Each structure stands twice: as C-alpha cells, then as structure tokens.
Amino acid sequence: MNSVYAAMEPSRAEIDSLEGPVVIEFGAPWCGHCRAAQPLIASALSEYPSVRHIKIEDGKGRPLGRSFRVTLWPTLIFLNHGKVIARLVRPADSAVISNALEKLNDTL
Template identity: 30%
Template structure:
C-alpha cells in the first residue's frame, strides 16, 4: 500500500496514491480538512472531494499589513565607491540618455542600495515606502502612493524592497509592510505610518512640507 502525504496540509491528511482505491483508505472515507484542489494536484480524484456547502473552506480575511519572516540575516555589503553609485543612480534615474533633462520628484523611485538610500534621504522632504513584492496590502495602496507623488512634487518618494535592502529595513526597525517612514532635511521623523491608511500618510506629508 502506497500513501501520499500532502505537505501543505501539515500532515493532517493522507491519501492513497492509487486513484479512487477506497479499500486502501482504512477510515472508509476521506477527510475534508484540506483544499480539494490540493488533492487534484496530487493526481487523485474522488467525487467526495468536490466542494459542497458542508466542506467548503472560507477564504481568509485579507490583512492590512504584511509581516516578514522572523529570521532576517544581515547580507554582506560590498564596498564600492559611494560617489560612483550616486552618480550612476542620478545619471540613469534622473537624466537618462539626455543629460539636459531632469525627472520630476513626483514619481516613486525604487532604491536597491543602502548608500543611495542615505544619499537620497539626506536633504529635502522624503517619503520612504517599505514594501515587499509578496505583500498584498502594498500592491493595493501602490496606486494611491503614486497619485500622492504626483500631487506633492516637492517631496521625494522612495520605494525600498525589504527583501533586497534588508540592512536599511533592520536599521529603521521595519517590522510590517507597508511602512512609510519620513525624512526632513536628512532628519528621520518620529512619525511613521504602518499599514494602508493613506489619509494618515497625506497628513504626515503635509507636516514635513509645512
């Protein structure tokens, strides 16, 4: 007798590997403590696994924030010239191929280097959006953040992927996403917004631009 365990079900359910072999199921029936589509991916099909009002599992409520893995390692940081990194960033992000034009600060800039992060937060009003690509709430508020960046063109909006620039996220004690941190003339502001409260974020932006 061959059994197949579903890793996603944390060992709560086991299924016979041969299709629809009811005799190989010692309990005489199949438990519904699983996602029925999960069983179909194992190549096993049984009409008793179909979704019915009795066994349907309600989807989880969408959270307003995301939490990273509790174990974050400090990545080894390289030590290239800070001047070179900043100049390369300015040339590619602000000027492109035409050195006579500039990019408006009314657009969100993704930063993937701690040296560039410190350079861009050293002056003026700055809003830093700490996000993760797997974070649903981050994706939900992204369009609103984009509109705010177009409205407050005198504010520099920065995005930081916590999985790419973990050293910065750890230094600023970012523990949930999205988290919005604000700077004014290089000074980290005490006020920060955790979650998708865009009205609270806009109020904080008005404070650093007053």
C-alpha cells in the same frame, strides 16, 4: 512617485545625508498590502511633487529596514534632511498619508 522597488538599498548614512523632504517606502513587489497601498500612496504624493519618493525592497537581513525598525509592509518613513518626521505602517487611506506629508511639508 517611484513605481519600482530598488533591489539594492542605500546605506543608512546615505539616507541620513539626503537633503530636503523624502518618503522612503519599505515593502516588496509580491506583498499584497504593498500592492493595495500603491494607489493611496500615489494619490497622496501627487499633491506634493517636491517630495522625493524612494521605494526599497525589504526583507530578512536587510540592514536599512532594520535600522528603521521596519517589521510590517508597507512602512513609510517621512524624512526631512535625514531626520524622521513621521512614520506610517500599512496606511489604510490616502488622507493618512496626506496628513503625514503635510506634517513633513510644515518642517520645510
């Protein structure tokens, strides 16, 4: 699991061209909901070490978050070869995240 938000976001084209399973986490380091979700995300991702995790610091005017229609944080986007498989907004427990990861794993 990546523990630091990337301040510089990749382009949507770069994200769409990623190979394999990826979880993109949109949020901000000062966001209380994001901080509360970190242990849940870490727990779920520990079961899927082959899934790449990318944390993107989001905010007003950030094009990548807008391209995924992110409005609340954290938002998790589950991708396989650039295709959206699942999305979670403010997940409340690690089981919900694990279920989305299992769905992602089933597409491999």
